[in-house]
Amino acid sequence: MRVSCTQLSATEISGCIDALRRRVFSAAARSEVDQLAEQLDAQAWDVQHAADRGCGDATEYLAAFRKARASAAVGFTLSGTLAGARESLFEAFHAVDDRAAFLSAVIG
Template identity: 40%
Template sequence: MTQPGLTQVSPALVDKLRQSTDDQRHQLVERVCVLAVRCADVADPTLTEALNAIRSRSFGIQDLRSRLDALTGELDEIAWGIQDRVDAGDASADEYRRAFVKARAVAAIAFALDGSLAASFDSLYEAYHAIDSRDDFLRAVAD
């Protein structure tokens, strides 16, 4: 997705990321990813490991990224299964939303592990969808 998706959310944020130092950008992405995980109420030892890597600026750990991508895929499959049940009238839209935001939070962490500007755009776009409140997202990126 990179920049175009995030531009739809907040053009000012895209500009802010472009003008920030690497350290400022990493701090912002870390802060928003932590919020996304908390809002999505998702927990997994791989997430803890990844958040620790992001905090220590240990980017590019391919094995960890692969595990997060696999977890995202599993959570997406669960969400799609729930969506099928919603379509059939056997599940609620809230159930789907809860599953969807978990996958988006994990995807945000996976992108953040790259550490690049382009990956930051992707990470924040995914995090935006994991955080239920646009206002909460915009407050987090404004700090």
């Protein structure tokens, strides 16, 4: 699954992606990306609250929301568990706007 379609920068999660490629499921990498997901969630809520007050844009919220979901998906994948894989798919589904591409990536 491509994280790039969510505008989440490679530098933000490069260590985590490298760990996944090497199939190294470390608590340190997971903690790093979980912290990023929390920060991005907070940013998304800030943008949403601003939009609710008429000071923001719903498009900005959606972009921030997708970045947060993509980072959460990477974090769940780093758990190395079946439950984590399921949660990762859930988060990834909500991170992308192209459902056909998502299903193609998952099903093959």
